[in-house]
Amino acid sequence: LQITGLIFGGVGMVGTLAATVMPQWRVSAYVDGNIVVFETIWEGLWMDCISQLGIRLQCKFYDSVLALPPPLEAFRALMCIAVVLSIISFLMAIVGVKYTHRAKEDPQGVSIFILAAGVAFLLTGILILIPVSWTGGSIIRDFYDPKVPMPLKRELGAALFVGWVSTALLIAAGAMYCSF
DSSP: OHHHHHHHHHHHHHHHHHHHHOSOSEEEOOOSSOOOOOEEEEEOSSEEEEEETTTEEEEEEOSOSTTSOHHHHHHHHHHHHHHHHHHHHHHHHHHHHHTTTTOSSOHHHHHHHHHHHHHHHHHHHHHHHHHHHHHHHHHHHHHTOTTSOGGGOEEEOHHHHHHHHHHHHHHHHHHHHHHO
């Protein structure tokens, strides 16, 4: 159970880092009758990218932190905190698993260490779930809003799916360690 939790936590940690860095949070949607698509627009936490005909990719980091909308600033902060917390909880889980078999004389100390790793994994999963689900909800709301012009409609990007899978893995790892 501990090894499975460690694997889930490790994959969730890598997924957290990947979702934070990926520019595919919002992807341009093509809902009109236009079949020919020359450009695909990706919007992420750190940059916007434009792919032209799938051949050329141009990315540009956001110019100013102060010019960003407040939700994007909050999502950046939450994801950065989640990355740091996932690394810390993964390291705590490694130490807890490593010393579980050696600490026959003090099982209480090791179980507190593993419980702390489990709680940290659960907290990390919640921290990731907030910005990913909020972004997904706003994309879906804008997609079905008739007031939003067609060129501004977006679809769910790959980073959101990576974030949801990472959340599930981290919460599963946290539940395994908390039950141990």
